[in-house]
Amino acid sequence: MTAGDPILERWQERVRAAHAARTPLAIRGGGTKAFYGEPVAGEPFDTREYAGIVDYEPTELVVTVRAGTLLADVERALASEGQMLAFEPPHFAPGATVGGTVAAGLSGPRRPYAGAVRDHMLGVRIVDGRGEALAFGGRVMKNVAGFDVTRLMTGALGTLGIVAEASIKCLPVPRVEATRAFEVSADEGIRRVNEWGGKPLPLSASCFAGGRLLVRLSGAAAAVESAIAKLGGEAVAEGAAFWASVRDHAHPFFASARDGAPVWRLSVRSTAPYADLGGETLIEWGGALRWLVAPRADAAKLRAWAWANGGHATLFSAQERAASALHPLPGPLAGLHARLRAEFDPRGILNPGRMGAVA
Amino acid sequence: MLPPSVHAQLAAILPGEALLTAPEATRPYECDGLTLFRELPAAVALPDTEAQVVAILRACHAARVPVVARGAGTGLSGGAMPHKDGVVLSLAKFRRILAIDPLARTAVVQPGVRNLAISEAAAAHNLYYAPDPSSQIACTIAGNVAENAGGVHCLKYGLTVHNVRRVRGVTIEGEVVEFGNEALDAPGYDLLALINGSEGLLAVITEITVKLTPKPQFAQVALAAFATIEAAGEAVGKVIAEGIIPGGLELMDQAATRAVEQFVHANYPLDAAAILLVESDGTPEEVSAEMADIKRVLTDSGATEIRVSKDEAQRLLFWSGRKAAFPAAGRISPDYYCIDGTIPRKALSGVLHKIAEWSAEYGLRVANVFHAGDGNLHPLILYDANVPGEADKTIAFGDRILDLCIEVGGTVTGEHGVGVEKLRGACNQFAPAELERFLGIKRAFDPHALLNPGKAVPTLARCAEFGRMHVHGGELKHAELPRY
Numbered sequence A: 001m002t003a004g005d006p007i008l009e010r011w012q013e014r015v016r017a018a019h020a021a022r023t024p025l026a027i028r029g030g031g032t033k034a035f036y037g038e039p040v041a042g043e044p045f046d047t048r049e050y051a052g053i054v055d056y057e058p059t060e061l062v063v064t065v066r067a068g069t070l071l072a073d074v075e076r077a078l079a080s081e082g083q084m085l086a087f088e089p090p091h092f093a094p095g096a097t098v099g100g101t102v103a104a105g106l107s108g109p110r111r112p113y114a115g116a117v118r119d120h121m122l123g124v125r126i127v128d129g130r131g132e133a134l135a136f137g138g139r140v141m142k143n144v145a146g147f148d149v150t151r152l153m154t155g156a157l158g159t160l161g162i163v164a165e166a167s168i169k170c171l172p173v174p175r176v177e178a179t180r181a182f183e184v185s186a187d188e189g190i191r192r193v194n195e196w197g198g199k200p201l202p203l204s205a206s207c208f209a210g211g212r213l214l215v216r217l218s219g220a221a222a223a224v225e226s227a228i229a230k231l232g233g234e235a236v237a238e239g240a241a242f243w244a245s246v247r248d249h250a251h252p253f254f255a256s257a258r259d260g261a262p263v264w265r266l267s268v269r270s271t272a273p274y275a276d277l278g279g280e281t282l283i284e285w286g287g288a289l290r291w292l293v294a295p296r297a298d299a300a301k302l303r304a305w306a307w308a309n310g311g312h313a314t315l316f317s318a319q320e321r322a323a324s325a326l327h328p329l330p331g332p333l334a335g336l337h338a339r340l341r342a343e344f345d346p347r348g349i350l351n352p353g354r355m356g357a358v359a
Numbered sequence B: 001m002l003p004p005s006v007h008a009q010l011a012a013i014l015p016g017e018a019l020l021t022a023p024e025a026t027r028p029y030e031c032d033g034l035t036l037f038r039e040l041p042a043a044v045a046l047p048d049t050e051a052q053v054v055a056i057l058r059a060c061h062a063a064r065v066p067v068v069a070r071g072a073g074t075g076l077s078g079g080a081m082p083h084k085d086g087v088v089l090s091l092a093k094f095r096r097i098l099a100i101d102p103l104a105r106t107a108v109v110q111p112g113v114r115n116l117a118i119s120e121a122a123a124a125h126n127l128y129y130a131p132d133p134s135s136q137i138a139c140t141i142a143g144n145v146a147e148n149a150g151g152v153h154c155l156k157y158g159l160t161v162h163n164v165r166r167v168r169g170v171t172i173e174g175e176v177v178e179f180g181n182e183a184l185d186a187p188g189y190d191l192l193a194l195i196n197g198s199e200g201l202l203a204v205i206t207e208i209t210v211k212l213t214p215k216p217q218f219a220q221v222a223l224a225a226f227a228t229i230e231a232a233g234e235a236v237g238k239v240i241a242e243g244i245i246p247g248g249l250e251l252m253d254q255a256a257t258r259a260v261e262q263f264v265h266a267n268y269p270l271d272a273a274a275i276l277l278v279e280s281d282g283t284p285e286e287v288s289a290e291m292a293d294i295k296r297v298l299t300d301s302g303a304t305e306i307r308v309s310k311d312e313a314q315r316l317l318f319w320s321g322r323k324a325a326f327p328a329a330g331r332i333s334p335d336y337y338c339i340d341g342t343i344p345r346k347a348l349s350g351v352l353h354k355i356a357e358w359s360a361e362y363g364l365r366v367a368n369v370f371h372a373g374d375g376n377l378h379p380l381i382l383y384d385a386n387v388p389g390e391a392d393k394t395i396a397f398g399d400r401i402l403d404l405c406i407e408v409g410g411t412v413t414g415e416h417g418v419g420v421e422k423l424r425g426a427c428n429q430f431a432p433a434e435l436e437r438f439l440g441i442k443r444a445f446d447p448h449a450l451l452n453p454g455k456a457v458p459t460l461a462r463c464a465e466f467g468r469m470h471v472h473g474g475e476l477k478h479a480e481l482p483r484y
């Protein structure tokens, strides 16, 4: 770890003191994902002072960024070189930081085709619960030295360490993107995206809502054109704005959620049949992600349905919590989680309770 | 020797032919693909049901007997090398493909299934399993998961960790655990990522769900010749800079092309100092557009000759030399030692230049053949173990290359794992507090350190031993750092 950075040294001191005094710390970046996970009570620990792109070399396909950097700033820097973060991370609101993106581990519409946040993570620097500054992974594409702590930190909601810096793989922006729409039933939509997913087509996103299936095609102009010829459908103008609205939950489907209605995130086998779960459903990720806005959803029933379909159900956002946010873990996994947490944060001072019973 | 009570328990769990203890029977298991390190185990167990695996682990755990899981034994870092007082737990009998779901594009397989067998089984649905290590006809999928194996097409299609959805395993305590699921993410920490590349230290893998990928409609490979290896190295960066992510991007130097030509006749240009193989795949339209770009960049980078495969037979011919490179090294030299560092692409030509210089200094030939697109080097040091001192010289040369990889911002292992071989490298690469966290992860899964002990993560005491060795050699690196 680069010794001597004054901000990081201050972070280390602060965590050491919190460790000594058993003071819980509530880590935050831009606060755009504060609704996600369980609420945390603790002294606010704001990462935004540690900001800036440390290194970006387009030919290496890697950007190294401090946690407090605005996601938008990173995306702009990459775009100026014709590159992007292929996992299409949600912002949800202005102010999203890279640290929060990594800690939340949420990916956007391109995820099933390009991979998730964790798939693009090459290295992290963290401050763990003892106040130690540690580096894992690196800035190269392939690295199997040591356990994969980089990916372990991704999506851990800060409970294993404060993400201070991340090295992330970047990819070229597709030359051409086009969005096509199809009028279909939910079941038909699920079937089609799965069938197309098994063909060599340049799919890069899908979204079914209100009887319409939209798919995005990305790649070389000729490839996108020949895919359009095969798939048909009608052209959708303003495709970029549409996918950004799905990514950030600005799509009209989420309108009642903005007034506090609970949003459930059901991550399941892509071929799981459509089910009436007591509310409107929006289906992304080639069928593998189902959003449900359901004021009176039965948590136990949803969790049972998601589990039976190979996945899990998260109470993603809600004004009032009628259930735990995260899907409960089966016994042996819960034990492993608790022991891992104890190794990285023995006194449980980093975002205690953010992952619910898990950490 | 196993404690008699443990032997009795294993004998009760397994049929007679599935428990080996006589040295002549356990000899085939004494090493993996890295023959520099050997050890005879106390016993080899060959279960064929998960219930047997659970029972074996419980018995070994209770008696504190070390267990080393083993797939095909093709590993190149000594990861599956036995423990002298331990049991080698071979998963070789778990060879069944349990299910293929063509619509969801997944396959559920047993741990001992060979990598290539998955693609063969999926071929009927026009699908395949993307990671393709050169050892794919022999290596097992669990061995791939344990090493997070890579292959020629990983630049575009990802490593093992990117292509595995779910791993079912048994902890040393005999508890069955599932990491990941059938969805694209799972609740809690990403333990699935932790299992990938865990080198048999965290759990014994008994079932795996892999992601299948649609077969590209069409693929073409360009073979480009260069007058210097540095020029070939620079061309690699230029291809990427152009916004092209080739299906494969491999480099072979003259020593490697000449070695393979002797027995595969790939018709490589043998007067070239180095060649690049650059593959484009996708729809025919995509490939033709991308190939035009690739050819332009290679020409601008000083390629002296470019051949593009005209048909599938020629494409396979171009690749045949690359695929045969390791065995070819084995033919032109009694022994070879494969190094596996990864470096930033920009450091390629500098590092290759240094390796050539040191090759002359040590008087040991080197053939370079590697995954240039991801900066993953494989210098093959050619040596003769029967010449006194040559193995030691080879290891010293290899260590020096790995130190250089760390210095230029890379890592000591891109895909073969730390095993026993790169413990010293891991001591150099990680600070003590980082190693301590790795050991903490190990403790969380295996408090008594019984699964593959002594591999992958060096203890601080072990690093101190290496430190002293260093002082002996008079080449103490990073003298400013604290020693433990």
Ligand SMILES: Cc1cc2nc3c(=O)[nH]c(=O)nc-3n(C[C@H](O)[C@H](O)[C@H](O)COP(=O)(O)OP(=O)(O)OC[C@H]3O[C@@H](n4cnc5c(N)ncnc54)[C@H](O)[C@@H]3O)c2cc1C
Pocket: B032, B033, B068, B069, B070, B071, B072, B073, B074, B075, B076, B078, B079, B080, B091, B111, B132, B133, B134, B135, B138, B139, B140, B141, B142, B143, B144, B145, B146, B147, B148, B149, B150, B151, B152, B199, B200, B201, B203, B204, B205, B206, B326, B327, B415, B416, B452
């Ligand atoms: C000619 C040749 C070419 C190669 N090319 C490549 C390449 O291109 N890319 C690449 O990445 N590697 C390559 N390798 C290295 C090797 O093939 C891979 O590391 C492979 O993944 C090992 O698989 P295996 O079944 O042989 O595992 P083994 O060698 O038997 O074991 C490897 C490790 O996995 C652990 N393990 C095995 N099975 C299990 C299980 N069921 N549960 C838990 N742990 C387990 C072992 O304990 C050990 O630590 C090559 C090797 C050779 C000999």
